[in-house]
Amino acid sequence: MSLKILLISPIGLKKILGADFFFKLPFLGLPTVAAHTPPDCEVKMVDERIRPVDFDADADLIGISVMTPLATRAYEIADEFKRRGKTVVMGGMHVSALPEEALEHCDAVAVGEGEKVWPQMVEDFKRGELKEIYQANQLIDLAEALPPRWDIIDKNMYSPVDFIETTRGCPINCNFCAVTQFYGAKYRTKPVHLVEEMVAKVKPVDKFFALKNLIFFVDDNIVANRKHCMELLNMLKSYNIQWLGQASVSVAKDDELLKLMSETRCLGLLIGMESLSEDTLAECGKRINKPAEYLEAVNTLHRYGIGVKATFMIGFDNDDISVFPKMARFITRSNFDSVYFSILTPYPGTRLFKRMESEGRLLHKVWEKYDTAHVVFRPRKMTVEQLEEGFTWLYKKALSMKSIALRLARGRTNPQFFLPDNLAFRSCLFRMLRGSKKD
Numbered sequence: 395m396s397l398k399i400l401l402i403s404p405i406g407l408k409k410i411l412g413a414d415f416f417f418k419l420p421f422l423g424l425p426t427v428a429a430h431t432p433p434d435c436e437v438k439m440v441d442e443r444i445r446p447v448d449f450d451a452d453a454d455l456i457g458i459s460v461m462t463p464l465a466t467r468a469y470e471i472a473d474e475f476k477r478r479g480k481t482v483v484m485g486g487m488h489v490s491a492l493p494e495e496a497l498e499h500c501d502a503v504a505v506g507e508g509e510k511v512w513p514q515m516v517e518d519f520k521r522g523e524l525k526e527i528y529q530a531n532q533l534i535d536l537a538e539a540l541p542p543r544w545d546i547i548d549k550n551m552y553s554p555v556d557f558i559e560t561t562r563g564c565p566i567n568c569n570f571c572a573v574t575q576f577y578g579a580k581y582r583t584k585p586v587h588l589v590e591e592m593v594a595k596v597k598p599v600d601k602f603f604a605l606k607n608l609i610f611f612v613d614d615n616i617v618a619n620r621k622h623c624m625e626l627l628n629m630l631k632s633y634n635i636q637w638l639g640q641a642s643v644s645v646a647k648d649d650e651l652l653k654l655m656s657e658t659r660c661l662g663l664l665i666g667m668e669s670l671s672e673d674t675l676a677e678c679g680k681r682i683n684k685p686a687e688y689l690e691a692v693n694t695l696h697r698y699g700i701g702v703k704a705t706f707m708i709g710f711d712n713d714d715i716s717v718f719p720k721m722a723r724f725i726t727r728s729n730f731d732s733v734y735f736s737i738l739t740p741y742p743g744t745r746l747f748k749r750m751e752s753e754g755r756l757l758h759k760v761w762e763k764y765d766t767a768h769v770v771f772r773p774r775k776m777t778v779e780q781l782e783e784g785f786t787w788l789y790k791k792a793l794s795m796k797s798i799a800l801r802l803a804r805g806r807t808n809p810q811f812f813l814p815d816n817l818a819f820r821s822c823l824f825r826m827l828r829g830s831k832k833d
């Protein structure tokens with residue numbers, strides 16, 4: 395009889411602003427874990443955003459992926475399965491940083507990239523020799539990483555977006571980000587012929603519904619390895635697809651890459667601009683960003699028909715209350731097609747978390763509040779209330795109908811994507827504000 399495994403993606407107890415985006419997006423993690431499961435096992439998956447967990451499910455082994463804001467719910471689920479006598483294992487960035495905490499709720503923890511240790515966990519479980527910690531001692535060669543098993547989710551329940559990964563890792567090591575610790579400081583690349591196998595399965599652009607059949611390249615910086623990116627884009631030229639991705643602002647200086655992006659129907663790039671202050675960027679370790687160049691960089695991308703979703707963080711040690719009106723003025727006169735703000739959040743596993751903890755500045759470890767919409771630490775130059783109120787005020791300004799109309803009119807780039815994007819975030823904002831009044 396084959397081993398039955400149930401993989402679970404928990405939902406946050408509180409809604410994160412924009413968490414559902416105007417898409418319901420599938421996470422890559424568990425379908426990737428499923429692909430690396432020994433072939434004699436039967437794997438099912440539950441995404442709590444789609445349907446509730448059945449605690450009476452016929453499963454021998456329960457696997458739960460844990461990101462920090464979902465940790466509280468993940469532990470609740472684990473406790474309930476344990477109460478019913480099931481074996482529960484966990485993986486993901488949060489439990490990789492805090493395996494001892496996770497072991498209070500489960501039997502074993504995968505520390506680091508799951509692909510390397512998951513098959514061993516399953517084999518040990520079969521033999522009744524499950525250990526508590528499985529540490530991935532080396533990073534996976536992306537040529538060996540199997541494509542995610544999308545057959546374990548009901549794709550009809552999600553937005554028609556295909557998530558594809560072509561690189562992992564980042565050497566920049568910003569103090570608020572766990573990517574360098576988790577995925578390593580070296581850019582690893584997936585051979586383009588393997589990416590092509592996934593791209594070839596994506597349905598072509600839908601003539602009648604512009605937002606259908608998009609690829610989202612999940613790489614933190616798709617242009618990090620220029621040679622690989624050129625090869626990828628040249629491959630994409632043969633396919634009738636459209637795509638979105640994430641890139642550093644430096645992409646604006648590379649006309650050859652932008653031309654290829656335009657030819658391959660890149661609708662937009664998400665760019666982590668983080669701050670308008672050079673001092674803050676130095677503080678967090680992202681010196682590659684030059685705020686004086688932001689608006690011109692966006693103009694350049696627009697000339698190639700590529701829209702920009704700019705993301706910023708508020709609450710750095712250099713930020714005082716003047717950051718809010720300054721940022722609001724900048725956004726109002728900007729040409730950003732879309733903007734996203736988050737409150738600085740010290741996630742376990744980051745340098746920022748270690749520093750805040752050693753300085754005694756963490757307010758609590760109520761993980762569901764680590765969702766970038768709540769303040770979970772004592773800011774240096776303002777109060778907790780000022781940061782929370784300023785964040786909401788700033789979002790209201792940036793997502794006012796006037797600001798949306800002005801920005802989109804200036805950018806005039808892929809409004810079929812960016813207008814719904816802005817309106818969906820605006821609706822999330824007002825839902826969140828209504829929710830917080832009720833709290």
Ligand code: SF4
Nearest residue numbers: 564566567568571614
């Ligand atoms: S925020 Fe981006 S640039 Fe900074 S470490 Fe993370 S992935 Fe790298």
